[in-house]
Amino acid sequence: MRLFRIYVDGTLFYHPQLSKLAVTEAKVEEDAENIDSLTLSAPYNHPYLHSIKPMASVIVCKKGNETVFEGRALDDGSDFYNTHTWTCESALSYLKDSQQPPYNYKGSLRGLFEYFITEHNKSVEERKQFTVGEVTVVDNNDYVAYSCSDYSMTMDAIREKLINTHGGYLRLRYTSSGKVLDYLADFTEASLQKVEYGKNLTDVKITFDHTERVTALIPLGAKVKTTDEDGNEVETDERVTIEAANDGKNYVFDEDAVKEIGWIWATEVWEDVTLSSNLLRKAKARIAELAKGITSMELTIVDESDTGADIADIHARQYVYCSSPPHGIDGRYLCIQRTRDYLNPSGNTITIGASGIRLTAISAKQNQNLSTLEQDILGQTEKIENIFGKVEDITTAKMYRTELVVEGTSIFRDKGQQSILRCRVLSWDKDITDTLPASAFCWHRKSGNAETDADWDGLHKGMKSVTISTEDVLDNASFYCEVTI
Secondary structure, eight states: OOOEEEEETTEEEEOTTOGGGOOSEEEEEEETTSOOEEEEEEOTTOTTGGGOOTTTSOEEEEETTEEEEEEEEOOOEEOTTOOEEEEEEEGGGGGGSOEEOOEEEEEOHHHHHHHHHHHHHHTSOGGGOOEEEEEOOOOTTSOEEEEESSOEEHHHHHIIIIIHHHOOEEEEEEETTEEEEEEESSOOOEEEEEEEBTTTEEEEEEEEEOTTOOSEEEEEOSEEEEEOTTSOEEEEEEEOOSGGGTTTOSOEEOHHHHHHHOOOEEEEEOTTOOOHHHHHHHHHHHHHHHTTOEEEEEEEEOOGGGGTOSSOOOOTTSEEEEEEGGGTEEEEEEOOEEEEESSOGGGOEEEESOTTOOHHHHHHHHHHHHHHHHHHHTTOHHHHHHHHTTOOOTTTOOOEEEEEEEESOSSOOSTTOEEEEEEEEEETTEEOGGGSOGGGEEEEEESSOHHHHHHHHHHTBSOSEEEEEHHHHTTOOEEEEEEOO
């Protein structure tokens, strides 16, 4: 089974088999449309509690040899028990640290993306730099012309000139040679795991959001260009409309939706569309989506990789086959969001359909990529079915760990000092110490003298806490508690 670990600036911060390096929360939120995040909490006695410097420290989460998160802490807070919690954002947020100078670009979409990343890399440290990887978003003419007279944040420039105009997603990959940034029209990776009712699907929440429904849309295209008296082409403030291709009307509407909820208007701009006929086609497809509203489906699942099965995790930015006949779910869907609680996997969820994403659009993407996805999973069916046999109900599974709590000093420097040692027992992240009998606890001392240590151990059985003084330490000693469950 691949172990999950956390490093801070290259130093091990969490290891599941080292109680000294315990944490109380490690939850990663993956989001195909936004920046991934990590919520990290550690108890007050963690030895490296103050090593995390917000906005400066590099926090890396690994599962086995795979980096599942890299980023930085945004804040540092504590609660009544002095447990510290950090909210972290992934390395994609580094695109918010740089500014794009005024530019006048003409060329391919890939060229514009490379231009933005090159300007970003010029103004940030090496750890914040990216290499451009795959670019699969294309323009019909493979030629765009954009300009900006002001400075703009790199992330804003990419969203405004590329994603909002031409669609697509950013994908960050962590490789041995550095961070690689892709700009993809759609994701083509397919999960080898299936999510199925009665097997590894434990809960379903379906939300129909009607607040963003639109029944009538006024589409606008690129700005109209004219020739001035000197023969130069200039851009006007007017935009291409659909009137010429739509019987003089500048809008499209969904008749059934208007009858149901009335007229609700919106406007959208397609910066790259110069023909009324093309704009009308895009507007009709768009109003069909807007009229339905937003449907999101959140599935609580058992990720088979958490059971020890030798199979890759389910991630956001993958297509996942989901089947739940009672809920009308059957197909291969894009996993938009993924909540991964590494201390309590029973709460893991995936979201198919999310903010701004409609299932009609997702279904269309499925059809476009179906052949590619089928090739990716060809020959894997038998492996997956065998793994299903290993999956147990992880909500009832137990993963125990202990924490040693010291009340007082950990190192005695003067005679007469003493401290109280308490042993906390946790199942996942739930404290179950009070539910266990005192007889389950057995304390041990290691001082280098096996005979006297055995005598000390015999006197400290059946105690949930012990008082240690300088008389117990002699020259040097360490203490730990063994718990029998």
